[in-house]
Amino acid sequence: MGEPFDRVEVKGLVKVYGATRALVGVDARFPAGEVTVIEGHNGSGKSTLLNVLGQLVRPTRGQVLYGGLDAKAHGGVALRAQIGILAHAAMVYPDLSGRENLSLYAQLYRAPRPAALLEELCDRFEIGRWGERPARTYSRGQLQRVALARALLHAPRLLLLDEPSTGLDVRSVDRLIEAVEQERARGAIIALITHDPGLAAQIAQRTIRLARGRVVEGEPDAEARA
Amino acid sequence: MKLFLAGTLAIVKKELLIELRTKEILVTAGLFGVLVVVLTSMAFFLDDDTARKLAPGVLWIGASFAGVLAMGRSWAREREGDAIRGLLLAPIPRSAIYAGKAIGTWIFVMVIDVVLWPLVGLLFRLDLVPVLLPVGLILVLGSTGYVAMGTLFASMSVRTRARDLMLSVVLFPLASPGIVAGVVATREVLQGTPLGEVLEWIRILAAFDAVAIVCGLVLFEPLMSD
Numbered sequence: 528m529g530e531p532f533d534r535v536e537v538k539g540l541v542k543v544y545g546a547t548r549a550l551v552g553v554d555a556r557f558p559a560g561e562v563t564v565i566e567g568h569n570g571s572g573k574s575t576l577l578n579v580l581g582q583l584v585r586p587t588r589g590q591v592l593y594g595g596l597d598a599k600a601h602g603g604v605a606l607r608a609q610i611g612i613l614a615h616a617a618m619v620y621p622d623l624s625g626r627e628n629l630s631l632y633a634q635l636y637r638a639p640r641p642a643a644l645l646e647e648l649c650d651r652f653e654i655g656r657w658g659e660r661p662a663r664t665y666s667r668g669q670l671q672r673v674a675l676a677r678a679l680l681h682a683p684r685l686l687l688l689d690e691p692s693t694g695l696d697v698r699s700v701d702r703l704i705e706a707v708e709q710e711r712a713r714g715a716i717i718a719l720i721t722h723d724p725g726l727a728a729q730i731a732q733r734t735i736r737l738a739r740g741r742v743v744e745g746e747p748d749a750e751a752r753a
Numbered sequence: 754m755k756l757f758l759a760g761t762l763a764i765v766k767k768e769l770l771i772e773l774r775t776k777e778i779l780v781t782a783g784l785f786g787v788l789v790v791v792l793t794s795m796a797f798f799l800d801d802d803t804a805r806k807l808a809p810g811v812l813w814i815g816a817s818f819a820g821v822l823a824m825g826r827s828w829a830r831e832r833e834g835d836a837i838r839g840l841l842l843a844p845i846p847r848s849a850i851y852a853g854k855a856i857g858t859w860i861f862v863m864v865i866d867v868v869l870w871p872l873v874g875l876l877f878r879l880d881l882v883p884v885l886l887p888v889g890l891i892l893v894l895g896s897t898g899y900v901a902m903g904t905l906f907a908s909m910s911v912r913t914r915a916r917d918l919m920l921s922v923v924l925f926p927l928a929s930p931g932i933v934a935g936v937v938a939t940r941e942v943l944q945g946t947p948l949g950e951v952l953e954w955i956r957i958l959a960a961f962d963a964v965a966i967v968c969g970l971v972l973f974e975p976l977m978s979d
Contacts, residue, residue, distance in 0.1 A: 583841055585978045604756060608844035616835035622771045634763040635843040661774075662834075677839065 531609065531684050532594025533559045535580060535716055540589035542575050542740075549575040551740040552589070557685070562707065562717040564727045566744075567737035573720045574689060576737065580718060581612050581687050593685070608636065611683030615693045617674035621663035625654055625673040628662060629680065636681040648676040652706075668699040675706055686710055688719040692726050704730055757852070760845030764853025765860075771830060772861065778823045783865045786819030790869055794876035804877040809939035812873045816892070817925070817932060819869070820862045820899055824907040825920055827858050837911050841977060851973035855904040855966075862900055866892050879943065887942045887951070894958040895935030901965035902928050909976060931961040 540553040550572045557563050557580070565573045578584040579591060582602055591598040593606060612618070619628040629648055633641035649658060652672045662670060671691070678686065688707070692700050707730055711717055721727050727734070736744035772778055793811045797803070831837035831854075840850050870892065874881040881888075906923050913919055925932075938954035 581842060583838060583978075604844045604846060607842055610842060612838065612842055614835065614838070616838070618835050618839035620767070620771060620830065620836050621834055622775050622830075623767070627770065631763060631767050632839070632843070635760060635840075635845055637759070637844070681844075 530594065532596070532716075534594060535685055535718075536590075536592045536595075537576070537579070538590045538592065540576070540579060540591065541587045542572075542579060542584065543587045548740055550579070550586070550589075553737070553740070553742055555735050555742060557716050557718050558733075559684075559716050560711060560714045561732040562711055562719055562730045563733040563735060564731040565718060565720050565735050565737060566727070571737040572740040573737055575740075577612075577687050577689050577718060577720055580685065581610050582607055583612075608681065609684040610687065611678040611681065611685070612687045612689070613674055613678040613691045614689035615691065617662070617670045617677075619662050619670070619673055619677060622661055624660055625658035625662055625665070625669070625676075628673060629676055632677050632680055638680065644680060648680055652676045652702075667694045668696060671695055671699060671703070675703065679706065679710065682713070682715075684715060686715050686717045688717065688721075690720055690722065692721060692723055700726065756844075757846045757849045760843070760849030761852040761856065763845075764840070764850060765856045768827070768853065768857025769860070772857075778826050778861050779864060781826065782819040782822040782861070783868055785822055786815040786865050786869050787872060789815040789818055790872050790876065794873075801878055805879065805943055806940070808873050808877040808879055809936050809943060811877070812869060812892075812939065813895070813932060813936045815869050815873070816862070816866050816896065817899065817928075819865045820858075820896065820903060821921055821924060823861045823865070824858055824900070824903040824924075825910065827854060827861070827904075828907045828910050832911050837977075847974040847977060848970045850977075851904060851908065851969050854908070855901055855969060858904055859897060859900045862896050863893070866896060884942050887948050888939055891935055891938045891942065891951075891955065891958065894955065894962060895931055895938075898931040898958065898962035898965040899928050901962065901969050902931070905965075905969040905972060905976070908973060911977075928965075931958060931965070934958045934961065 535557040537553055537555050540550050542550040553576060565576060567573050575584060579586050582598065598606065626645060629645055630641060633644055638644045652675055654672055654676065657669060662673060692703055695703065707717060719731065734744065735742055790811055793814070797807050841847065870888065871881065903924050907920050910920055934954045934957040938951050938958065941951045941954070942948070
């Protein structure tokens with residue numbers, strides 16, 4: 528799947544871990560240029576859904592369609608190249624500096640001009656001289672800036688945000704909102720898990736509510752089910 | 754194949770850079786190996802003949818225990834900050850993550866072996882010069898299969914609670930064909946058996962390496978996706 532996709536849909540999604548049914552027949556749609564908030568209590572299946580969308584977890588049953596193409600047949604490296612994820616955990620190596628972490632990911636994402644991209648990212652996310660220190664020494668806000676740069680360095684079509692604002696101060700949350708807005712305006716498909724109703728109200732266009740692995744609000748329309 | 758090689762190389766470089774900065778694996782696993790060799794030499798050294806019989810076992814016990822520590826610590830780095838999630842999402846074949854981690858750990862284990870082998874020679878009064886190359890070859894082959902298999906099981910520690918306990922419990926029985934072949938081949942070489950007569954054991958080591966590497970490359974993705 529090399530072509531950029533314009534929507535993501537899940538149909539009849541089931542994920543079972545041993546005796547635990549994390550997702551039970553979930554249908555949902557994530558259109559381009561919109562932020563879809565996934566709400567629900569702890570254990571409702573939100574993170575599992577996000578991990579399935581991010582190709583990090585294989586569903587037990589059901590379909591995940593990227594631009595109408597089934598991930599089972601069209602998944603893999605090319606699809607993952609279009610997905611970015613930002614979570615509470617920064618997914619960076621604490622013993623490397625922020626710049627070294629970004630340089631590693633620029634290599635893994637085969638950025639054509641890695642050095643220029645690195646400078647561009649550092650400018651955009653205000654990663655100054657502190658970016659040369661080991662990530663272990665960063666404040667939560669600095670760490671999240673590096674994580675944001677990592678998640679967006681390849682301009683993903685699908686951006687998955689898993690409680691990205693946890694532990695951030697007001698200024699950092701504003702910076703996060705600004706980045707998400709820029710990505711939305713670019714036409715990215717954005718799925719956000721948050722327990723912060725303020726953040727959800729500020730940036731969400733659509734909401735899906737999960738309870739015990741089922742969608743209880745914001746189910747897709749008939750067209751999406753077809 | 755190009756993607757696989759580029760991904761593997763990026764991960765090996767990352768492993769070496771982190772180790773160069775922290776020296777954590779080489780110091781902890783290396784010192785542990787040295788401790789095992791020194792203590793066993795004190796406990797079991799009786800005379801030159803007994804020493805020659807005991808040395809292969811001591812060398813392999815030291816190397817195996819140090820290796821299991823190195824593998825556990827290498828994957829602990831991926832757990833920290835949930836860095837493994839970032840790697841799994843990267844657009845490289847997931848087997849490249851396995852290969853990069855295995856090659857990185859293999860380099861660390863070989864460095865430790867290079868310290869342990871002369872130390873065993875010194876403490877057990879072995880004439881190393883005539884057996885340097887054959888034992889070196891046996892150590893390289895033995896460590897390759899051991900690390901290839903260990904890296905696969907250590908990767909599972911990212912998603913389990915028992916972690917180091919599970920790694921030791923699962924790895925040693927499964928790696929026993931390689932370890933036993935390594936010990937016996939080393940013993941034969943130290944007792945003056947010509948290399949041609951040890952070839953059977955070396956073939957077993959090579960076959961074990963091939964099986965371990967293929968299993969690792971094939972099984973890593975399914976293990977990390979469910």
